[in-house]
Amino acid sequence: MIAENIKTLKQELGHSVELIVVSKYRTVEEIMEAYSCGQRNFAENRVQALLEREAVLPKDIIWHLIGHLQTNKVKYIASFIRCIQSVDSLKLLKTINEQAERNSKTIDCLLQIHIADEESKFGLSQKECNAILQLNELMELKNIRIRGLMGMATNTNDTSKIESEFKELKAFYDTLSEKHKFDTLSMGMSSDYKIAIANGSNMVRVGSKVFE
Numbered sequence: 538m539i540a541e542n543i544k545t546l547k548q549e550l551g552h553s554v555e556l557i558v559v560s561k562y563r564t565v566e567e568i569m570e571a572y573s574c575g576q577r578n579f580a581e582n583r584v585q586a587l588l589e590r591e592a593v594l595p596k597d598i599i600w601h602l603i604g605h606l607q608t609n610k611v612k613y614i615a616s617f618i619r620c621i622q623s624v625d626s627l628k629l630l631k632t633i634n635e636q637a638e639r640n641s642k643t644i645d646c647l648l649q650i651h652i653a654d655e656e657s658k659f660g661l662s663q664k665e666c667n668a669i670l671q672l673n674e675l676m677e678l679k680n681i682r683i684r685g686l687m688g689m690a691t692n693t694n695d696t697s698k699i700e701s702e703f704k705e706l707k708a709f710y711d712t713l714s715e716k717h718k719f720d721t722l723s724m725g726m727s728s729d730y731k732i733a734i735a736n737g738s739n740m741v742r743v744g745s746k747v748f749e
């Protein structure tokens with residue numbers, strides 16, 4: 538039951554952790570069921586799916602993108618996207634800024650940090666992230682707001698490993714948050730959100746546990 542699942546999750550998360558419902562691979566009807574419970578923040582991982590859903594779903598949905606984004610696709614989503622959580626290059630930040638400006642808006646961005654073991658996971662190293670944040674040219678990007686970091690832990694049953702990856706990301710976040718006025722640390726999904734919130738996450742991205 539989607540309504541029950543959302544209610545339970547919200548109780549577990551409390552008021553200080555934002556729930557982003559990951560609607561990838563779900564039907565429009567399933568998404569509407571979550572919407573009917575008052576859920577407004579949703580995330581997709583592919584531009585094409587995001588466009589298809591945005592076109593038919595209510596306009597007050599707050600959309601997040603959580604998958605790898607190619608610079609040439611930013612223009613398709615700029616008019617409606619609220620937050621791009623998977624930013625992994627300066628080039629992408631510049632393109633997002635340009636497209637946001639064209640739409641006379643600001644787009645929230647999270648820098649995706651690579652914390653997992655797996656080769657396949659996208660993201661910046663801490664070193665690369667620091668290098669980007671130190672650039673003076675960031676100041677000129679008036680139509681983006683870098684609000685924090687996003688990360689995914691290794692897909693494993695080893696909870697101590699997941700915990701140490703989340704702790705590492707939180708510690709890195711803490712070195713940046715004051716200076717860069719960050720307010721968002723997006724970590725935790727269905728299998729590991731409890732570990733994530735115990736370790737300082739204030740935004741979780743949950744799919745299967747909502748729709749199962």
Ligand SMILES: *Cc1c(COP(=O)(O)O)cnc(C)c1O
Binds near residue numbers: 582603725746
């Ligand atoms: C799919 C996905 C999620 C949600 O995964 P679930 O296990 O279904 O909760 C969260 N974050 C990212 C980046 C994803 O791609």
